[in-house]
Every structure is written in structure tokens, then in C-alpha cells.
Amino acid sequence: MTRAAGMSDQPVALEPVGKGNRAAVLALELAPEQQGFVASNTDSLAEARRDGEAIPRAVVAAGRVVGFLMYSAPDDDDEAIIYRLMIDRREQGKGLGRAAIAKALEEIARLGHVRRVSICYELENEAARRLYAGFGFVEQEPDEDGEMIAVLELGG
Numbered sequence: 293m294t295r296a297a298g299m300s301d302q303p304v305a306l307e308p309v310g311k312g313n314r315a316a317v318l319a320l321e322l323a324p325e326q327q328g329f330v331a332s333n334t335d336s337l338a339e340a341r342r343d344g345e346a347i348p349r350a351v352v353a354a355g356r357v358v359g360f361l362m363y364s365a366p367d368d369d370d371e372a373i374i375y376r377l378m379i380d381r382r383e384q385g386k387g388l389g390r391a392a393i394a395k396a397l398e399e400i401a402r403l404g405h406v407r408r409v410s411i412c413y414e415l416e417n418e419a420a421r422r423l424y425a426g427f428g429f430v431e432q433e434p435d436e437d438g439e440m441i442a443v444l445e446l447g448g
């Protein structure tokens with residue numbers, strides 16, 4: 293993966309996944325060494341169909357689907373979990389992952405009932421660690437699967 297230091301973040305939109313963008317989400321790719329960091333989008337969309345609490349989103353920049361994320365924010369819980377994020381390998385290093393998380397946090401904050409957001413990632417996933425730390429996510433203990441949990445308390 294190449295880094296494009298100094299590039300300013302591009303505007304992104306988060307769009308519900310449906311007929312019009314599903315194929316584009318499924319066509320997104322990761323580098324081989326990244327594939328262990330997140331479930332495939334095929335698996336995530338199948339999971340979203342089974343799990344009524346899953347909120348899948350296409351990450352769209354300049355009219356193109358460039359990534360995917362998924363979170364849950366049940367009405368009866370003050371904690372939301374962002375549990376999938378990926379940016380297509382050809383689009384990484386351009387600020388899109390950061391912009392996608394910023395949009396997801398805005399969307400979650402607008403729900404009104406969420407006080408904290410948690411996220412988890414493999415211990416060796418330095419890109420994820422740095423990305424989330426930049427938003428103020430604070431690392432907790434690794435969970436029982438050995439993945440790091442990080443938590444952000446929403447202000448206000």
C-alpha cells in the first residue's frame with residue numbers, strides 16, 4: 293500500500309447498500325496481506341441481511357464506490373460498534389478511510405442515543421491503530437479473540 297503524505301482528505305458520502313451499488317461494493321479489493329484484517333464484503337453483506345441491527349454503508353467519493361463500512365447502533369444501547377471498514381487497495385492513502393470514519397461518527401452522533409463508539413482491530417494492524425487513534429479512540433484490553441478494542445466517548 294502506498295501512502296500519499298500531505299494529500300488533503302477527499303469528501304466522501306456514506307450510502308445505504310442496495311441494488312444500485314451492491315455490485316460495486318462486492319468488486320472492492322484489498323491487498324493480499326490486508327485480507328486477514330477484515331471479513332470479505334460478500335460475507336459482510338450476507339451478515340447484514342441476517343442481522344437487522346447491522347447498518348452497511350458504501351463509501352462513495354467523486355461518484356464512485358471506494359470502500360465499505362458497517363456498524364450497529366441499537367436503539368436500546370448507548371454504545372455503537374463500527375465493526376467493518378475497508379477502502380479499496382487502489383484508493384488507499386488518500387484520506388478516504390479517515391473521511392469515512394468522520395462521516396460514520398457524524399451519522400452515529402445524529403442518532404442521538406449513542407454515547408460511546410467502539411471499534412476493534414488486529415494487534416498488528418498499524419494503519420487501523422493510527423487511523424482510530426487520530427480520532428481519539430482509546431485502546432482497551434484485547435478481547436478474547438486477541439483483537440484490540442478501542443473506544444471513543446462522544447462529546448456533548
Ligand SMILES: CC(C)(COP(=O)(O)OP(=O)(O)OC[C@H]1O[C@@H](n2cnc3c(N)ncnc32)[C@H](O)[C@@H]1OP(=O)(O)O)[C@@H](O)C(=O)NCCC(=O)NCCS
Pocket residue numbers: 293295297298322326329330375376377378379380383384385386387388389390391412413417418419420422423424426
Ligand atoms: C485502514 C484503512 C481503512 C485506511 O484507509 P486509507 O484510506 O488508506 O487511510 P487514510 O488515507 O484515510 O489515512 C488516515 C490515517 O490512517 C493511518 N494510516 C493509513 N494507512 C496507513 C499505513 N499504511 N501505515 C500507517 N498508518 C496508516 C494514518 O494515521 C493516516 O493518517 P496520516 O496520513 O495523517 O498519517 C485501509 O488501509 C484498509 O482498508 N485496510 C484494510 C482493511 C482494514 O484493516 N480495516 C480496518 C479493520 S477494523
